[in-house]
Amino acid sequence: MTFSTYLYEKLQHVWRQNHTHPFVQELGQGTLPIEKFRFYMVQDYLYLIDYAKLFALGAVKANDIGTMGKFAALLNSTMNEEMSLHREYAARFGISLDELEQAEPSPITLAYTHYMLHAANNGSLADLVAALLPCMWSYWEIGVELNQIPGASEHEWYGEWVRMYSSEEFGDLARWCLDLFDHLTEGKPQAELDRLEMIFLNTTRYETLFWDMAYHQETWPIR
Numbered sequence: 672m673t674f675s676t677y678l679y680e681k682l683q684h685v686w687r688q689n690h691t692h693p694f695v696q697e698l699g700q701g702t703l704p705i706e707k708f709r710f711y712m713v714q715d716y717l718y719l720i721d722y723a724k725l726f727a728l729g730a731v732k733a734n735d736i737g738t739m740g741k742f743a744a745l746l747n748s749t750m751n752e753e754m755s756l757h758r759e760y761a762a763r764f765g766i767s768l769d770e771l772e773q774a775e776p777s778p779i780t781l782a783y784t785h786y787m788l789h790a791a792n793n794g795s796l797a798d799l800v801a802a803l804l805p806c807m808w809s810y811w812e813i814g815v816e817l818n819q820i821p822g823a824s825e826h827e828w829y830g831e832w833v834r835m836y837s838s839e840e841f842g843d844l845a846r847w848c849l850d851l852f853d854h855l856t857e858g859k860p861q862a863e864l865d866r867l868e869m870i871f872l873n874t875t876r877y878e879t880l881f882w883d884m885a886y887h888q889e890t891w892p893i894r
C-alpha cells in the first residue's frame with residue numbers, strides 16, 4: 672500500500688469533515704450566503720500567496736531537474752494564472768485589487784500558512800509535500816464531488832469554483848503531488864513517516880478550520 676493510501680484510509684474521519692462542512696455543502700447546493708463566499712475569497716487570496724511560496728521552496732529542495740522544473744511550473748501557474756483568475760473572479764463579487772492586497776489575514780489563515788511554511792522551510796522535500804498534499808488533494812476531491820450535484824457547475828456565483836477544482840488540469844496537479852509523495856516516502860524509516868503523518872494530519876485539520884473560519888467570517892477578536 673502506498674503511504675498516501677495508508678494516510679487516506681487511516682484519517683478518513685478527519686478527511687471527510689472537509690466534505691461535510693456546511694460551507695462546502697452549501698457551496699455545492701448553491702445556497703451559501705454570498706457574503707461568506709466573499710470573505711472566503713479574500714482570505715483564500717492571501718492563502719495562495721504563501722501557498723505559491725511553497726512551490727518556490729519545492730524547487731529549492733528538489734533533488735532532480737525534473738522535479739525542480741515541475742515546481743517552477745507550479746509556481747508560475749499559481750502566480751500568473753490561478754491568482755489572476757482569482758482576481759477576476761473576486762471582481763465579480765465587487766472585491767477590488769486594493770481590498771485583496773490590503774486585507775489582513777485572519778488568525779486561522781495566518782496559522783495555516785505559517786504552519787505550512789514552517790514545515791517546508793525546516794524539513795525535507797517530503798515534509799513540504801506532506802504539508803501541500805491535503806490542500807490539493809482535498810480540493811480536487813471536493814471539486815469532483817460537488818460537480819456531480821446537478822446544476823452546481825453552472826451556478827451563477829459558485830459554478831466557476833466547482834469547474835476550476837474539478838478540472839482535469841487540477842486533477843493532474845493533485846495526482847503529480849500524490850505520486851511525488853509516494854515516491855519520496857517509499858522505504859523511509861518509521862520515525863520519519865510518523866513525522867510526515869503529523870504534518871499531513873495537521874494540514875488536513877487546517878483545511879476544516881479554514882472552511883469554518885470562512886463560514887463564520889472570523890477575524891481577530893482583538894482589533
Ligand SMILES: Cc1ncc(CO)c(N)n1
Nearest residue numbers: 715718719806807810881
Ligand atoms: C485553503 C485552501 N486550500 C487549498 C487550496 C487549493 O489550491 C486553496 N485554494 N485554498
